[in-house]
Amino acid sequence: MDDIDFDRYDRIRPIRWTGEALELLDQRRLPFEVDYVRCLTSSEVAAAIHALTVRGAPAIGIAAAWGVVLASRAVEALDGGEAAVKLQPAIEELNAARPTAVNLGWALARMRAALLTAGQDWRAALEAQAHAIAADDLAANRRMGALGAALIEPGSNVLTHCNTGSLATAGFGTALGVIRAGVAQGRIGQVYAGETRPWLQGARLTAWELQQDGIAPTLVADAAAAHLMRTGRVQWVVVGADRICANGDTANKIGTYQLAISARHHGVRFMVAAPSSTVDMATPSGDAIDIEERDPGELFGLGGVRTAAADIRAWNPVFDVTPHGLIDAIVTERGVIERPDEEAMRVAFG
Template identity: 85%
Template sequence: MTDIDFDRYDRIRPIRWTGDALELLDQRRLPFQVEYVRCGDSDAVAAAIHALTVRGAPAIGIAAAWGAVLAAREVEAADGVAALAALEPALQRLNAARPTAVNLAWALARMRGALAGAGADWRARLEREAQAIAEEDLAANRRMGALGAALIAPGSGVLTHCNTGSLATAGFGTALGVIRAGVAQGRIDRVYAGETRPWLQGARLTVWELEQDGIAPTLIADAAASHLMKSGQVQWVVVGADRICANGDTANKIGTYQLAIAARHHGLKFMVAAPSSTVDMATPSGDAIEIEERDPGELFGVGGVRTAAENVGAWNPVFDVTPHELIDAIVTERGVIERPDAAAMRAAFPG
């Protein structure tokens, strides 16, 4: 198989640190407008995370890390311990912006750790840690892309859900990184993307992002997934995760669970690709995950045009949990966990 040309398949960057501000590619405006939002303080970063200006678990964590750097600009402290005490309210506001994605709390924990034992150079340490989080994520994505692609037989078709590419990470992507690597190596011939209601991340983001790299995806309605599987056009479902539990259960964008059920029924393989920072060994199973619910009004229309009758109710959970029994492989930069369960997870993440 051929090597991966990362310059060709990794052109998009959703997060830019300028040295005095954080610039976030506004993913609410894609694919029709490519516009960056400038965040000059940590509360602006928290608001951008909550409003889905930036989204995707790894990208949220990276943005929050830079938010901590921005918060430090407003603090006077002699050392890291004093700085942490002063920064804690801002860190809590960042953490509350999106509760389900474990990368957010993980990144902020790393930023707290960078302050422990720091002296007068605590600001510089904080900035180095944020940069390290971003660089490590990019390297991890490229590694897991190659690992995940190796599981896919040449000539395969794949279906993905939501957006898990460069837009959701520091670059290259998680599940979309696997797909990029698979296309580059000639393993994947056909890529299908579900639209991903209600925010249409698949329709607005995934197909746009793949097209930037010269990959021609096919968009399907979410409701067409089972029919597509029955047609024989796909052999793998490849998705990301916002949290991976100690028993191998995974939380991901709403609609993932039903894809796993349908894949098992049709004899397809189901892969979850996410960095090790998404693994939460402190959460025993998916039953313990806090599932974020957003404004029910998000279901009442598309693109600002109302499609539902007035005075109706709605339920809008934005994640669901896929039981580990329905997952054939979890891929992180550390390796592949086939048929994940509690024992397999402990072996892969003993610490």
């Protein structure tokens, strides 16, 4: 990690705690407007998570942790145990904002556990835990980036999907952290970013993030990915995950599964980079994952302009599941799992 200039490749912070409010970089307005939404209540944080003001599994968890801190200001309790009971409705509201990303429930469980072991200083314990969740995520991302980059042969080109960078985390990013580290070490030449319909996280967010670091991305339509692989221009697909199951199946932004299929067909290697908090050993396989569906109307237009015919129906799943057999490596801050399966996951995560 000593050869990675983090000051150059880690400039963006989507979540800011002021001591009074939670400020969230409004990712719906990027790349043309850089604007922070100010949240003063846990309900406002839950609404921001649901509306995709803040997005990305780790960032959602961090935001929710601060949401609990905000909720605590309306609660009077003698100790953490009493506070945990009174804060349960707020925790449940935050947890329901996005059902697929395991980091959300994981972060809220950490906050609740901090309450249950706290005495009269439970407010300070809550705030310390929220700070720790963010700090742990940043450290994990930097470690993960170095581990993932080490798998990539110098001179390689990569394709990524959705946005897995600083905007989706406490900083540096997961899959985009691997790419940042690979560029810094001279391992990665060209970065291709899929546009990622319907919210265009690749076109709006990933391309913008890479520009901030002086990395010139090449944007490709989602439908062009298989052809890109066929030309031999990419050697790795590097993506993130919102949930990793006990058998190594992973849930990620819709469109990831078809990239994995195309990569296997064309001999392109496929990497999933995510913090260990994304691993859910209680979910046996991808078949058990609750796949979130959003408003079908998101498919009917682009940038506020309707492009679809009137009076039609649409199906809008937000995530899909990539079977472990299509994944060459899962990278977390704990290490690399090559050719993941149930046995390898059990060895790594118990």
